[in-house]
Amino acid sequence: KNQVEQSPQSLIILEGKNCTLQCNYTVSPFSNLRWYKQDTGRGPVSLTIMTFSENTKSNGRYTATLDADTKQSSLHITASQLSDSASYICVVSLGSQGNLIFGKGTKLSVKP
Amino acid sequence: DTEVTQTPKHLVMGMTNKKSLKCEQHMGHRAMYWYKQKAKKPPELMFVYSYEKLSINESVPSRFSPECPNSSLLNLHLHALQPEDSALYLCASSPTPGSGYTFGSGTRLTVV
Numbered sequence: 001k002n003q004v005e006q007s008p009q010s011l012i013i014l015e016g017k018n019c020t021l022q023c024n025y026t027v028s029p030f031s032n033l034r035w036y037k038q039d040t041g042r043g044p045v046s047l048t049i050m051t052f053s054e055n056t057k058s059n060g061r062y063t064a065t066l067d068a069d070t071k072q073s074s075l076h077i078t079a080s081q082l083s084d085s086a087s088y089i090c091v092v093s094l095g096s097q098g099n100l101i102f103g104k105g106t107k108l109s110v111k112p
Numbered sequence: 113d114t115e116v117t118q119t120p121k122h123l124v125m126g127m128t129n130k131k132s133l134k135c136e137q138h139m140g141h142r143a144m145y146w147y148k149q150k151a152k153k154p155p156e157l158m159f160v161y162s163y164e165k166l167s168i169n170e171s172v173p174s175r176f177s178p179e180c181p182n183s184s185l186l187n188l189h190l191h192a193l194q195p196e197d198s199a200l201y202l203c204a205s206s207p208t209p210g211s212g213y214t215f216g217s218g219t220r221l222t223v224v
Contacts, residue, residue: 043118043202043215044155045162089154093210100213102154 006039023090031093115215135203
């Protein structure tokens with residue numbers, strides 16, 4: 001069964017601290033993996049997209065890693081800001097048609 | 113223009129009303145999507161239009177009727193909805209099916 005599992009479900013950190021979010025997937029055939037940030041009641045905004053051959057990709061304070069052998073990805077956020085409070089969703093694209101398999105997200109709260 | 117624009121942002125409608133959600137993109141994307149997202153859940157695919165033709169209907173009830181008048185526009189016509197249809201409705205587009213999704217900000221629909 002094609003699944004994307006994210007951990008933790010929720011996370012609270014202090015402003016300025018770093019954090020790492022995890023994503024494990026069992027999706028075949030794999031096309032690419034994306035991380036999205038979604039504010040409550042708003043549409044998801046793409047942070048990174050990685051294909052099978054890419055191990056790491058950065059977008060400002062966000063760095064995503066991908067291990068295609070273990071089928072794991074992580075999203076590292078450095079020097080967190082209050083505006084980073086949101087849900088972070090790991091999404092794996094399935095095969096050539098690109099159907100998206102969504103994780104349930106990690107809800108991040110950054111406190112002052 | 114690198115955005116997907118959805119209108120209205122909020123909509124409250126009665127169960128006997130007829131309303132439409134609109135989605136527009138001017139990125140030349142040839143695939144457009146409707147997703148439904150309930151609170152604290154990942155988005156669920158409803159419809160996919162590929163080159164202005166409906167290619168996927170995920171067994172959505174007939175009270176939801178999609179329309180793609182041209183390559184830039186996607187509508188979702190609503191009729192005789194139920195309170196459980198209240199959700200965030202997201203539109204997305206991609207250059208071709210399965211590649212590089214861009215999501216809109218969503219329409220928050222409340223059925224009373």
